[in-house]
Amino acid sequence: MSAPAAASRRRSSPWRAFLRDREGMSGLIVLTLFGLVAIFASLLADPAGLEVTKADGPLAAAPSWDYPLGTDHAGRSVLTMVIHGSQVTLLVGLAATVISMLLGTLIGIASGHFSGLFGGALNRFTEWFLVIPYLPLAIVLATVFPPDVPKLIAVIIVIGVTSWSGTARLVRAQTMAIEARPYLERARALGGGHWHQMSRHVLPNVMPLVLANTTLTVSIAIIAETTLSFLGLGDPLRVSWGRVLDEAYALGAIDRGAWWWVLGPGVAVVLVVRAFNMCGRALERILDPRLEGRS
Amino acid sequence: MTGPSSGAGAVTRRPSRLPSPLFVLRKLGSALLMLAFVVVVNFFLFRVLPGDPAKAFAPRGRNADPEALRELRERLGLNDHWTVAFGKYVESVLSGDLGVSFSQHAEVTDVIMERLWPTVLLSGTALVIAAVLGVWLGARAGWRQGSRFDKLSSNAAVTFYSMPEWLLGLVLLVFLNRYGIFPTRGMNDPRSTLPAWLDVLWHMVLPVTVLAVVYVAEYSLIMRSSILDERRADYLTTARAKGLRDDLVMRRHAMPNALLPSMTLFFLSMGFVVAGAITVETVFSWPGLGRLTYDALRGPDIPLLQGLFLVFSAGVIIMNLVADLLMPVLDPRVRAS
Numbered sequence: 001m002s003a004p005a006a007a008s009r010r011r012s013s014p015w016r017a018f019l020r021d022r023e024g025m026s027g028l029i030v031l032t033l034f035g036l037v038a039i040f041a042s043l044l045a046d047p048a049g050l051e052v053t054k055a056d057g058p059l060a061a062a063p064s065w066d067y068p069l070g071t072d073h074a075g076r077s078v079l080t081m082v083i084h085g086s087q088v089t090l091l092v093g094l095a096a097t098v099i100s101m102l103l104g105t106l107i108g109i110a111s112g113h114f115s116g117l118f119g120g121a122l123n124r125f126t127e128w129f130l131v132i133p134y135l136p137l138a139i140v141l142a143t144v145f146p147p148d149v150p151k152l153i154a155v156i157i158v159i160g161v162t163s164w165s166g167t168a169r170l171v172r173a174q175t176m177a178i179e180a181r182p183y184l185e186r187a188r189a190l191g192g193g194h195w196h197q198m199s200r201h202v203l204p205n206v207m208p209l210v211l212a213n214t215t216l217t218v219s220i221a222i223i224a225e226t227t228l229s230f231l232g233l234g235d236p237l238r239v240s241w242g243r244v245l246d247e248a249y250a251l252g253a254i255d256r257g258a259w260w261w262v263l264g265p266g267v268a269v270v271l272v273v274r275a276f277n278m279c280g281r282a283l284e285r286i287l288d289p290r291l292e293g294r295s
Numbered sequence: 296m297t298g299p300s301s302g303a304g305a306v307t308r309r310p311s312r313l314p315s316p317l318f319v320l321r322k323l324g325s326a327l328l329m330l331a332f333v334v335v336v337n338f339f340l341f342r343v344l345p346g347d348p349a350k351a352f353a354p355r356g357r358n359a360d361p362e363a364l365r366e367l368r369e370r371l372g373l374n375d376h377w378t379v380a381f382g383k384y385v386e387s388v389l390s391g392d393l394g395v396s397f398s399q400h401a402e403v404t405d406v407i408m409e410r411l412w413p414t415v416l417l418s419g420t421a422l423v424i425a426a427v428l429g430v431w432l433g434a435r436a437g438w439r440q441g442s443r444f445d446k447l448s449s450n451a452a453v454t455f456y457s458m459p460e461w462l463l464g465l466v467l468l469v470f471l472n473r474y475g476i477f478p479t480r481g482m483n484d485p486r487s488t489l490p491a492w493l494d495v496l497w498h499m500v501l502p503v504t505v506l507a508v509v510y511v512a513e514y515s516l517i518m519r520s521s522i523l524d525e526r527r528a529d530y531l532t533t534a535r536a537k538g539l540r541d542d543l544v545m546r547r548h549a550m551p552n553a554l555l556p557s558m559t560l561f562f563l564s565m566g567f568v569v570a571g572a573i574t575v576e577t578v579f580s581w582p583g584l585g586r587l588t589y590d591a592l593r594g595p596d597i598p599l600l601q602g603l604f605l606v607f608s609a610g611v612i613i614m615n616l617v618a619d620l621l622m623p624v625l626d627p628r629v630r631a632s
């Protein structure tokens with residue numbers, strides 16, 4: 001009938017708008033490329049090249065035909081490390097974002113929906129996380145995390161737990177705007193419970209906002225992952241871009257002037273984060289008509 | 296998000312420029328509540344440390360001598376019920392006693408106080424430069440939206456915004472180190488022939504540049520979007536209709552109005568300033584709280600980390616409080632709402 005048709009039209013038009021958005025599309029293309037690199041990492045570069053003992057390249061050599069991004073202190077190809085590092089960096093970034101979005105949406109809707117003590121307490125909780133500087137908090141959490149949990153999981157949880165507050169604030173404001181609308185009054189009058197109101201009426205309406213926010217959160221999560229790895233709080237057994245940079249800093253890239261060692265993983269970080277930001281900005285433009293007319 | 300900007304037509308009920316005592320008390324109370332929660336988190340997080348928490352607090356970790364461990368357990372209140380221990384902890388925090396740092400062999404409070412000023416100097420300088428430059432760049436870009444200047448500066452801003460601060464520092468160092476123009480480590484050089492203050496200034500060049508560039512990126516994006524919000528406002532049309540030059544319309548009319556919501560966001564971004572300070576001080580071995588955090592992580596020196604978390608959080612909470620109290624004085628729109 002006409003209702004589903006209208007719904008599908010509404011659903012397809014943001015996508016078409018995104019296809020027309022140059023900034024968003026270039027971001028998406030970059031992300032697709034990096035996604036493919038991460039998925040097919042083992043085909044693109046032999047994982048044996050990650051082991052210090054098996055590396056056979058020249059030590060800390062500038063880029064050459066054989067080593068397009070140069071080599072590190074042990075003779076490993078920086079390109080191989082960047083290719084394999086994309087897996088951990090993207091995985092941690094995406095997984096932490098999932099946690100962050102779930103927490104942010106849940107707490108945001110609940111704090112907007114419930115008035116009184118419970119909602120107020122949740123709002124205070126959100127505000128606390130908004131104000132407290134994320135890096136010291138993440139450092140503290142990572143330090144006290146139970147050591148029997150794999151480091152990779154620990155980092156994902158730490159980043160997820162420290163980055164949800166912005167989403168929650170956004171979702172809370174949106175929830176309160178939605179709850180003031182007549183159809184929620186109708187749902188309440190018909191006897192819809194809290195869960196029904198939140199899941200059937202509020203959630204579908206905050207979802208677009210949450211999705212646009214997701215891409216921005218991924219970029220924050222990736223910056224956090226590289227930063228924590230750089231501070232030595234990442235998984236010591238797995239190569240990530242942050243860890244390559246940490247090694248470059250700790251093992252003398254600066255004294256050797258080995259710019260390639262820093263530039264390879266560094267450019268990868270900036271490209272991916274920027275691409276996520278570009279997609280996020282494009283989505284915001286499309287989903288928030290108030291922003292129309294801005295570049 | 297900029298909240299009060301929509302209340303242009305609101306009538307100001309209070310003629311006084313000062314916020315009401317009730318407002319001040321409420322803000323003060325909420326800041327204190329946040330600080331209290333930091334203390335609670337600090338206490339419980341480190342109490343759930345796996346194994347014997349005393350070992351994590353002891354200088355030589357698992358090999359600490361039993362006598363010292365027993366004493367430490369007593370000091371940390373691990374023999375008491377947690378309510379008693381918590382009481383003791385709060386009491387000692389209130390009296391300024393944050394425990395003993397074993398990596399620095401000194402009271403945590405003393406270590407932190409000693410390292411506080413280098414951080415304030417570095418971050419403060421970078422912040423002031425970044426705020427001035429960011430406002431100017433963002434306003435110019437937003438005012439001429441779509442111009443070449445706007446495209447160039449917005450692109451650069453988004454790129455630097457996508458970059459962790461320390462990465463920029465690392466890139467600068469790896470290219471500049473061999474030329475030896477600017478010092479790359481520490482805050483002063485005992486062999487230097489320069490006067491002491493000039494030597495410190497000289498050492499600040501690289502880290503301040505790195506921090507300022509990244510903060511400028513963030514601030515200019517905020518200011519740009521704020522100017523875009525104002526650009527089509529009616530009072531600007533009026534100002535133009537009076538025959539004012541475009542430049543003056545921007546500087547005298549649009550900018551003051553766009554500046555205020557931006558200021559709130561500037562203060563709210565203090566958390567990122569702290570993150571920047573920690574990582575950039577690490578890269579440049581700047582002897583402040585950030586480098587201290589990095590060094591404390593090596594142990595990990597738990598009492599020191601606890602103290603640092605408290606100080607960083609307190610700093611950001613105080614900055615937010617200042618912003619909250621300052622905004623209604625500066626911006627009548629906030630007063631009205």
